[in-house]
Amino acid sequence: MTITQVPSAPLVAVVGATGMQGGSVVKALAESDKPYRIRGFTRNATKPASEALKKQGVEVVEISLVLDNVKEVYRAFIGANVAFLVTNFWEHIDMEKEVSEGKMLIDAAKAAGVERIVWSGLVSPTKISGGKLTHVYHFHGKSLVSEYGYASGVPFVNVQAGFYASNFLANPSMLAKQSDGTFAIAWNVKPTTVVPLIDCANDYGLYVRHVLELAVFPDGSEVYTTSEDITLQDMVRQLSEVTGKDVVFKQLTDEEFGKNFSALGLPPPVVTEMVEGFQFFDEYGYYGGQPSASREGLARPTRTWTEFAKLADWSKAFV
Ligand SMILES: NC(=O)c1ccc[n+]([C@@H]2O[C@H](COP(=O)([O-])OP(=O)(O)OC[C@H]3O[C@@H](n4cnc5c(N)ncnc54)[C@H](OP(=O)(O)O)[C@@H]3O)[C@@H](O)[C@H]2O)c1
Incomplete structure (x- = not known):
């Protein structure tokens, strides 16, 4: 139940470690009885979320993962065995930026010799609708990064996030x-309409951990996460x-x-x-008609919507 510093343990480099998805990946790996070293990236290594990661034994690396810092970004992945990659479209609302930064992360991980990449993509409404719905940029851009990742030559799995309950x-x-x-x-x-609803902070990382702990890394596959459909x-x-x-x-x-x-x-x-x-x-459908992933084999049960609702603070929602 701890993150190790033992050099023989795989080093997992986690983008967005202070956020919902990356934080969930850190949580799920820290819960594992398998040892992991974890390197978490943030633009602010002294904010509370970063301090909390350090207390858990995460190596916190302060870096802005943008094209202007490409040399630093390449250095940041050196020594890692696994990379968890995510981009945050909503910080800038710019698909080209999301795509170019996503590709840069894959290139940097590849150049550093990372053996496995887990990427958080989404499906392409443009493609699935046959060119009818072409403005869903935060989905489509991620699908372009996914294509790039599959072609990268590095074993690559796309663990897609459901609609956040939060x-x-x-x-x-x-x-x-x-x-x-x-x-x-x-x-x-x-x-x-069925929502593949995910308690992202609690459950998303379970799927990433599952993929990493399978006997064979399912290179080329897509995982459609859900806590409950x-x-x-x-x-x-x-x-x-x-x-x-x-x-x-x-x-x-x-x-x-x-x-x-x-x-x-x-x-x-x-x-x-x-x-x-x-x-x-x-x-x-949210996943373009693909069924949500099975929850069997995950390290613990995911949270139902009712369970999530019971635990959540609704004070800012019902106003
Ligand atoms: N909301 C949903 O239902 C939903 C569903 C599926 C997918 N998504 C996708 O999820 C993505 C966001 O992921 P999230 O929810 O995990 O985000 P989040 O909780 O808002 O956290 C964003 C993370 O990204 C890091 N980050 C952002 N820009 C960075 C930069 N330039 N350099 C280094 N780190 C950077 C932040 O680190 P610091 O701030 O510490 O630097 C933080 O850890 C979006 O692209 C969205 O489309 C959302």
Whole structure:
């Protein structure tokens, strides 16, 4: 249950170690009875999340993983056996930047002799919709990085993150207060739409750990993570039961959904991205029709939505 410094243990370099996905990877590896050395990257090695990683035995490396720092980025992976790679589109909302930085991370890991890469990609709505939904940049860009990774020659697995359960906690627009006092999840999708919902901080890393601890690393594969596949109508029912709030699901038209996002002050391209993203979700499924991964074989059970809801702090959501 600890992270080791023993040189014989594999060294896992974790991008985003202070964030949701990378943090979850560190958590899952630290829980393993197999020994790991972990190197975590952050732009701020003294912030509380970085200090907490150091206390756990993570080697915290301060670096900004951007093209301007390419030489440093290459150095940062030296000595690592495994790389966990993720990019954060929402920091800049720029697909070209996400793609070029994702490719740079793969190149740097490869140049350092990393033996296995686990990358956090997503499917391509552009491809799956046959060119109909071409503005879901935070998905499509990641799929371009995935293609690059598969072609890199380094054993490569794409562990895709489901829709975060925590999205509902911090963002009041996700649970909008209605004039009748109810709170609504109001999306342009059907209430029967199935969400591959993930408690990212708790469960995403379980899938990464599973892949790393298989007898044979499943090079070339894709893993569609979920804590629980659940319909929106079941989500609101269970959330009402747990929180005592009156939560409903409201199916909006694309236009209504877009107007809600515009009212939050989001720029028009982001509004289009959101409308098309949820259209994709409705028509093709979050994973474009691919079934979520089996939870069998994971080191512990994932958290159900009800369990997540019971543990969560909803004070910022129901406002
Ligand atoms: N929300 C969802 O439902 C969902 C679902 C699937 C996929 N995603 C994808 O998840 C990605 C974000 O991952 P996350 O949720 O784990 O993010 P997060 O919790 O916001 O954390 C972002 C992490 O990335 C690091 N980071 C960002 N820019 C960096 C840079 N230039 N150099 C070094 N480190 C940098 C941050 O480190 P420091 O701040 O410490 O430097 C932090 O650890 C997005 O691309 C999004 O599209 C989200």
